[in-house]
Amino acid sequence: MAEATVGDVVTVRRGATDDIAAFRALGEAVVPPTYGPIDSAYAQRMLDEWWVPEVFETSLARNVHLVAEVDGEVVALANLGRLSRSYRDFPHVTDPHAGGDREVMWKLYVHPDHHGRGIGSRLLAGIEAMVEGDELWLEVVAGNDRAYDFYRARGFEEVERVGDGEWPDDVWMVKRLR
């Protein structure tokens, strides 16, 4: 992938099924360097189970996706959906805001060639603008300190850490928007 230079135009648009191959390529570029140092088996599991066409098809039907493009190439992905509409089960999530159905940003991934250029912040702002309620939730894998610090610096607070002891814990964070 050609690296963007300062001044390259970044376009943000809704994602669609035509983007699935580009999503997979993005995952192959960003998942191993992000999660490999934490748990390489977990990084591979993520790619094998969650960054696959069938899961993206389901996700695109249930969640809103935003993509960022540089020169017509997908360089970043974010999405937003409801906890109750996830294909995953959350047996251990305890909701301190009982009764609410969390609006969750399930993904925010920027291609490593394009980190630090404001693309992640821009997609996050786009997701926040689509939240219907007062709060935006997300999960960060324990040990993904750069992402954790990125979210803390943008108003997210840690709520709880959940896990099964087999894989790295998930850290739930929330940002109160209004």
Ligand SMILES: CC(C)(COP(=O)(O)OP(=O)(O)OC[C@H]1O[C@@H](n2cnc3c(N)ncnc32)[C@H](O)[C@@H]1OP(=O)(O)O)[C@@H](O)C(=O)NCCC(=O)NCCS
């Ligand atoms: C975390 C991430 C989404 C931030 O997006 P970005 O486009 O790089 O971030 P921006 O350019 O908008 O903002 C730069 C900020 O990101 C931080 N950052 C995190 N990882 C970074 C990296 N690899 N390179 C540069 N900056 C990084 C910087 O410290 C900076 O923080 P600050 O403004 O609070 O000082 C992106 O780096 C990424 O995709 N990381 C790997 C995947 C990941 O961990 N996703 C989150 C899953 S929950």
